[in-house]
Amino acid sequence: MERIGVFVCHCGENIGRTVDCPKVSEEAGNIRNVVHSVDYKYMCSDPGQAMIRDAIKEKGLTGVVVAACSPRMHEPTFRRAAADAGVNPFLCEMANIREHCSWVHEDIDAATTKAIDLVRVMVEKVKQNEPLFPIRVPVTKRALVIGGGIAGIQAALDIADGGHEVVLVEKSPSIGGHMAQLSETFPTLDCSQCILTPRMVEVAQHPNITLHVYSEIEEVNGFIGNFEVKIRKKASSVNNALCTGCGACTQVCPAKKIPSEFDAGLGHRTAIYVPFPQAVPNKPVIDRDHCVRFKAAARKGVPVADVTTCGKCFEACPIEPVKAIDFSIEDEFVTEKVGAIVVATGYELYEKEDIGEYGYGKYPDVIDGLQFERLASASGPTGGEIRRPSDGEVPETVVFVQCVGSRDRAKGLTYCSKICCMYTAKHALLYKHKVHHGYAWVFYMDIRSGGKGYDEFVRRAVEEDEVKYIRGRVSRIYPEGKKLVVMGADTLSGEKVRIDADLVVLATAVKPSPGVDSLAQKLGVSYDQYNFLTEAHPKLRPVETASAGVFLAGACQAARDIPDAVAQASGAASKVQVLLSSDELEREPIVAVVDENTCVGCFCCEAVCAYGAVERKEIRDRDGNLIKTLAYVNPGVCQGCGTCVATCRSNSVDLAGYTDKQVFNEIRAL
Amino acid sequence: MKVGYYPGCSLEGSASDYGLSVAKAAELLGIELVEIEDWCCCGASAAHSIDHLLSIALPGRNLALARAQGLDQVFAPCAACSNRLISASVEMKASPELRAKVEDVTGMPTGEEVSILNMLDLIQAYGHDELKAKVTRPLEGFKGACYYGCLLVRPPKVVQFDDPEDPQSMERALTAIGATPVDWHFKVECCGAGLTMAKTQVVTRLVREILINAETNGAEAIVVACPLCHQNLDMRQLAVNSQYGENHRLPIYYISELIALALGASPKQVGLDRHFVEARERIASLGASGKG
Numbered sequence: 019m020e021r022i023g024v025f026v027c028h029c030g031e032n033i034g035r036t037v038d039c040p041k042v043s044e045e046a047g048n049i050r051n052v053v054h055s056v057d058y059k060y061m062c063s064d065p066g067q068a069m070i071r072d073a074i075k076e077k078g079l080t081g082v083v084v085a086a087c088s089p090r091m092h093e094p095t096f097r098r099a100a101a102d103a104g105v106n107p108f109l110c111e112m113a114n115i116r117e118h119c120s121w122v123h124e125d126i127d128a129a130t131t132k133a134i135d136l137v138r139v140m141v142e143k144v145k146q147n148e149p150l151f152p153i154r155v156p157v158t159k160r161a162l163v164i165g166g167g168i169a170g171i172q173a174a175l176d177i178a179d180g181g182h183e184v185v186l187v188e189k190s191p192s193i194g195g196h197m198a199q200l201s202e203t204f205p206t207l208d209c210s211q212c213i214l215t216p217r218m219v220e221v222a223q224h225p226n227i228t229l230h231v232y233s234e235i236e237e238v239n240g241f242i243g244n245f246e247v248k249i250r251k252k253a254s255s256v257n258n259a260l261c262t263g264c265g266a267c268t269q270v271c272p273a274k275k276i277p278s279e280f281d282a283g284l285g286h287r288t289a290i291y292v293p294f295p296q297a298v299p300n301k302p303v304i305d306r307d308h309c310v311r312f313k314a315a316a317r318k319g320v321p322v323a324d325v326t327t328c329g330k331c332f333e334a335c336p337i338e339p340v341k342a343i344d345f346s347i348e349d350e351f352v353t354e355k356v357g358a359i360v361v362a363t364g365y366e367l368y369e370k371e372d373i374g375e376y377g378y379g380k381y382p383d384v385i386d387g388l389q390f391e392r393l394a395s396a397s398g399p400t401g402g403e404i405r406r407p408s409d410g411e412v413p414e415t416v417v418f419v420q421c422v423g424s425r426d427r428a429k430g431l432t433y434c435s436k437i438c439c440m441y442t443a444k445h446a447l448l449y450k451h452k453v454h455h456g457y458a459w460v461f462y463m464d465i466r467s468g469g470k471g472y473d474e475f476v477r478r479a480v481e482e483d484e485v486k487y488i489r490g491r492v493s494r495i496y497p498e499g500k501k502l503v504v505m506g507a508d509t510l511s512g513e514k515v516r517i518d519a520d521l522v523v524l525a526t527a528v529k530p531s532p533g534v535d536s537l538a539q540k541l542g543v544s545y546d547q548y549n550f551l552t553e554a555h556p557k558l559r560p561v562e563t564a565s566a567g568v569f570l571a572g573a574c575q576a577a578r579d580i581p582d583a584v585a586q587a588s589g590a591a592s593k594v595q596v597l598l599s600s601d602e603l604e605r606e607p608i609v610a611v612v613d614e615n616t617c618v619g620c621f622c623c624e625a626v627c628a629y630g631a632v633e634r635k636e637i638r639d640r641d642g643n644l645i646k647t648l649a650y651v652n653p654g655v656c657q658g659c660g661t662c663v664a665t666c667r668s669n670s671v672d673l674a675g676y677t678d679k680q681v682f683n684e685i686r687a688l
Numbered sequence: 689m690k691v692g693y694y695p696g697c698s699l700e701g702s703a704s705d706y707g708l709s710v711a712k713a714a715e716l717l718g719i720e721l722v723e724i725e726d727w728c729c730c731g732a733s734a735a736h737s738i739d740h741l742l743s744i745a746l747p748g749r750n751l752a753l754a755r756a757q758g759l760d761q762v763f764a765p766c767a768a769c770s771n772r773l774i775s776a777s778v779e780m781k782a783s784p785e786l787r788a789k790v791e792d793v794t795g796m797p798t799g800e801e802v803s804i805l806n807m808l809d810l811i812q813a814y815g816h817d818e819l820k821a822k823v824t825r826p827l828e829g830f831k832g833a834c835y836y837g838c839l840l841v842r843p844p845k846v847v848q849f850d851d852p853e854d855p856q857s858m859e860r861a862l863t864a865i866g867a868t869p870v871d872w873h874f875k876v877e878c879c880g881a882g883l884t885m886a887k888t889q890v891v892t893r894l895v896r897e898i899l900i901n902a903e904t905n906g907a908e909a910i911v912v913a914c915p916l917c918h919q920n921l922d923m924r925q926l927a928v929n930s931q932y933g934e935n936h937r938l939p940i941y942y943i944s945e946l947i948a949l950a951l952g953a954s955p956k957q958v959g960l961d962r963h964f965v966e967a968r969e970r971i972a973s974l975g976a977s978g979k980g
Contacts (some may be wrong), residue, residue, distance in 0.1 A: 374852070498904070
């Protein structure tokens with residue numbers, strides 16, 4: 019005979035405002051087998067949990083129903099409380115009367131009636147619940163970090179310093195990410211390269227880090243503690259084991275006019291190239307889309323081995339007897355086994371094509387923030403002198419436009435890109451430091467400079483460096499002679515503003531890196547309408563994802579500046595280390611179970627299982643003769659999705675914790 | 689090629705030159721224009737500021753007539769007409785309630801599925817290469833600034849036509865007939881159309897800026913595909929000159945006029961003599977005058 023306790027939570031006013039909680043408790047007491055029912059303001063608090071523990075002991079409860087928030091929020095909390103008092107945690111269930119009831123209804127009577135129904139449903143389910151026990155799986159004590167920008171570097175180094183092996187995958191030929199492109203960093207103006215490049219070298223030299231650059235994630239299989247990741251190493255055409263990074267090949271390459279990604283299109287690179295002098299690893303790759311030999315082969319439609327065009331880099335390579343350059347290298351695949359994954363794929367800037375009114379992409383002197391960084395950087399195409407792209411002249415008047423794309427519903431982006439207020443202030447200030455007599459104007463909507471030393475930095479730009487801030491938007495930019503006419507509004511004075519500028523810098527919106535959506539699908543991580551990856555909880559689980567064992571760091575989750583990205587990366591790394599610190603993992607026993615008496619071995623379940631969890635099990639007699647082959651669900655791999663349950667034609671598969679019996683009992687209670 | 693034709697009021701009145709040249713260009717291109725029988729006002733400029741249902745029901749009636757007459761596309765040369773017809777179609781597609789109301793008001797099954805072509809859509813549908821092949825008198829050396837104004841490209845989500853900030857479809861048409869489009873920067877600026885009667889000063893100021901930008905970028909004429917654009921740029925040019933003490937003499941051509949001329953029509957056939965700013969001389973100097 020079951021003895022069930024019902025605990026109704028007010029969640030402060032969250033539930034209590036719309037649901038009559040004392041009445042729910044009272045009605046619950048009338049349900050058969052319910053021997054105890056109470057309501058309380060905060061059931062998840064310590065006194066609330068104590069009520070559950072005490073009731074279990076005093077009334078000898080065999081099952082618990084907590085009517086409160088979503089089980090995604092506090093199911094572990096209440097199951098732990100039940101377990102502490104000696105009840106199997108899987109005999110404790112939650113009735114969601116917050117997200118499914120109080121938050122979405124206004125009528126108190128109707129909401130209360132619905133809450134009572136939800137409680138009744140869960141009571142009937144608990145009556146059918148069986149004790150379940152966690153599944154223990156071994157942990158592969160290695161981690162994968164995807165993305166080699168500052169967030170990925172920080173996460174990889176933290177995990178590696180903690181004594182675990184790390185595989186770092188970067189899609190471009192060098193790690194460093196966007197931070198390597200920056201000139202100086204706010205609010206302290208320390209040189210970006212000076213603080214980043216030593217970290218890059220640390221990555222390269224760390225005994226615990228395996229680095230795969232020019233590589234992308236092809237496939238992800240497995241689950242927390244036991245991932246198997248297939249990595250595509252793109253054909254670099256250079257044998258890194260032989261290459262010394264001397265650079266002789268890049269000197270002779272005839273394809274010299276390729277826009278450099280590192281210089282944001284303001285400088286050029288060759289077809290065989292190292293992205294920048296401080297690259298890690300300092301080994302070139304051949305960009306096959308621009309290489310003369312590969313283009314010739316593509317034109318003739320023959321393998322590259324059959325053409326002899328150019329080959330200057332091969333000749334220039336001093337390595338003997340076997341040259342480091344090898345045109346025949348193909349894409350390679352490596353498989354790495356890891357226990358945890360950190361995603362740190364970073365950001366890109368808003369597309370040029372979508373900002374026609376500012377002539378971005380059409381007028382050479384309308385540039386974006388990363389391009390200005392390259393102009394201001396000592397390693398940039400102008401050697402750190404601010405010279406405009408069109409004619410190389412030093413601009414006397416520079417207009418900076420904030421919120422280009424960001425906070426603009428017409429552009430489809432409603433969010434604030436967060437970093438632009440600060441980097442625009444930095445740009446204006448750097449410009450004034452380099453061109454003392456110049457004028458710097460900033461169009462802004464609001465100044466958002468929350469952060470340590472941030473507002474002081476903006477004030478410094480305004481007060482000490484005489485950067486002129488205009489609150490308002492720019493409507494149009496067009497050239498007139500050698501000038502760019504910037505038409506805008508000063509919304510504080512209500513006046514139209516026209517500034518004849520020599521250079522315009524657009525603080526374009528931050529967007530997640532292209533292709534992150536398909537990566538997220540491989541990882542089973544959800545993402546929002548803008549493709550930013552979604553954290554497990556916006557406040558309390560900011561670096562975890564809904565996919566166990568996959569963590570987030572940096573701008574793939576939301577627009578982030580360097581301090582935030584690094585802090586989040588260290589947070590993700592510490593989560594990974596917690597995971598890798600134990601030899602075995604406990605997994606929820608919500609897995610499919612096959613009834614061997616009725617299974618006919620049709621293996622429809624095997625065909626539909628997305629996780630490869632269904633195996634074939636041979637049943638033999640005493641003499642070893644095969645009687646039949648049945649389906650067997652590997653509990654270590656099963657994710658409990660229930661697809662096999664729905665597919666099974668002989669009704670032989672059931673999902674522990676969600677058996678047909680339990681579900682039908684729930685339905686019957688309504 | 690055969691399309692439904694909705695001339696609207698302008699093409700029969702203030703923009704009769706547009707009407708003439710559209711008809712002539714269509715004839716020379718071999719496009720059969722089937723005028724919607726019993727068409728009425730599209731409701732432009734007045735209806736949508738007074739009554740929402742009226743502003744949908746007026747163009748809605750024209751679409752319903754087109755559908756009833758078996759036309760699956762309707763060509764509306766006036767940018768205000770095409771804009772209103774498209775708006776009605778988009779709104780009726782989005783709202784079954786509105787569709788039911790329009791059906792009730794017009795007493796006809798609605799025609800929101802009928803596709804609407806503006807002047808440049810029609811040329812695009814005809815094909816730029818096909819147009820080029822028909823040219824007998826290419827306008828070589830003619831440098832025109834293509835001016836789109838507002839109604840052809842805006843609101844972008846409704847009209848879904850070209851790049852709203854830097855459209856190129858008229859440039860492609862101009863190139864096809866042998867002329868040279870100039871790169872300029874005011875092609876989608878406001879001409880002040882709505883204020884042409886109420887506040888002429890505003891119109892002259894805006895028109896002047898457009899004229900100056902076209903001139904400084906090397907244009908010898910402005911090319912338009914909208915009667916309101918034409919009216920302001922052409923008719924108000926004299927007012928600009930007297931108000932600002934300047935001497936702008938920039939002919940304003942409809943793209944249909946230039947197409948018909950390039951295909952062999954005479955200036956008179958396309959109504960060049962009806963312009964305020966002298967427009968025949970430049971064409972004559974290209975050697976495209978007289979005959980035909």
